[in-house]
Amino acid sequence: MTAANPSTTVASDPTGLHRVVEPAGVLPQAALRLDTRRELWTDEVRIRVERLNLDAASFRQLERKHAGDGDAIRAEVLDIVRTRGKMQNPETGSGGMLVGTVEEVGESSPLGLRVGDRVTTLVSLTLTPLVIEDDLERWDGRSEQVPADGYAILFGRSIAARIPDDLPAELSLSVMDVCGAPALTSRVVREYVDRADAAGTPRPVVAVIGGAGKSGSLSLAAAAEAGAARTIGVVPHRAEADLLEAAGLADAVALADARDPVALSRAVGEAGGPADVTVVCVDVPGCEGGAILSTADRGTVIFFSMATSFSAAALGAEGLAADVTMLVGNGYVPGHADYAMSLLRGHDGVRGLFERRL
Known part of the structure; x- marks a missing residue:
């Protein structure tokens, strides 16, 4: 599938500037909120999310803050994503990465991905537009790896790697998170x-x-x-x-x-x-x-x-x-x-x- 530009007034930028809602003029990682619309600009890719991997510093901070209460940790992660349009821990400033399947590819995307590819993103969740659609109902809040259903957007300068066929997805995600x-x-x-x-x-x-x-x-x-x-x-x-x-x-x-x-x-x-x-x-x-x-x-x-x-x-x-x-x-x-x-x-x-x- 290919996508048409969802906006006639905002040109896409390979760094994702067109997805920044506030404040204006900053890169997506520094933004307080990102545009998470599912429609793609022509150089973007949409990923159907299967699993998130929260970075260690972020997860440990949430774990300490909520004294290991998994329900409270899950609720805060959901709130962060809904509020900011991305996963960026306000305390640590860090996020993590994800595993998923390519759902749609813009006609001018330079990433070389195809619909159906299973990939892990090699860019931080702190700059990746993200929507969670299942309320993280399969996650107990007690581990860094988070089963999830939703979608994420990659920009023209994002990086993703296809998951090797010989390794479990969870293992690949753990390695790619720190590669x-x-x-x-x-x-x-x-x-x-x-x-x-x-x-x-x-x-x-x-x-x-x-x-x-x-x-x-x-x-x-x-x-x-x-x-x-x-x-x-x-x-x-x-x-x-x-x-x-x-x-x-x-x-x-x-x-x-x-x-x-x-x-x-x-x-x-x-x-x-x-x-x-x-x-x-x-x-x-x-x-x-x-x-x-x-x-x-x-x-x-x-x-x-x-x-x-x-x-x-x-x-x-x-x-x-x-x-x-x-x-x-x-x-x-x-x-x-x-x-x-x-x-x-x-x-x-x-x-x-x-x-x-x-």
Whole structure:
């Protein structure tokens, strides 16, 4: 099917500006409310939604706010979507992503999708027009993955990936939700490795804070494949340490609360640090100082958590006189989806940790 432009007065824009209701002049991610009409502009795609995946920081905030009351969590998610025309947690500013089936394709859509394709979106729900039509009646409010029926709109510059036939949709969604982390980790570590090999110096030590989680386990696998001399997985509890050790994804597993800068730095040091590259994959605030303190001079800290505070990171590095480069992972690196899926297929330890979460 193809679509006609639903408006003769508003031209479509590949970034989705034409869907912004308020305030005028901002991109969809910054908007307070989006236009969710089902009729498509010619460069858009409509997806029949099957499942949402709320990002970890958003879900944890809702869980804390409502003391684990699933009904209250479900009600707030519905209210957010109805009010804003998208899923964007007002507290964390984050959203998640979705799985669904292509329902209609505009005649000038550049995404290469066809009606009937099962896809996962690789852009955030914070900028995706979304309508929920079943009141989330199949969701108990107690997990990040949300069975749902409704529709969503993709723009000309949106990104989506077809779901592999050899993997369950739930598993694919979990991987795609964090696929930017291993791709950027691999890129940064490879740059360190190339410089070290050219200079005849030791290859980098990589520490991943939150190493037993989704983005953390993939980042550990990516760092090892990129040639890291040593990988350190940091986890907060003995149970997670046991899981990570059994998965065999890290050369050393360190126990520390990432919110305690001294304890985190000490644990990384005892495990073979400081790290040349530190990857932050935890979904709680207050981890900036410990990550910086755990990183060697001229090292790099990559923040993949939506709970990261820019001011805390910038001022923390300044206050510690830390000569480190700090990167914010934006969730997109060319080829990131295929790369993450290859890590899942190639590392039994990664797949086991993901399947355990499901």
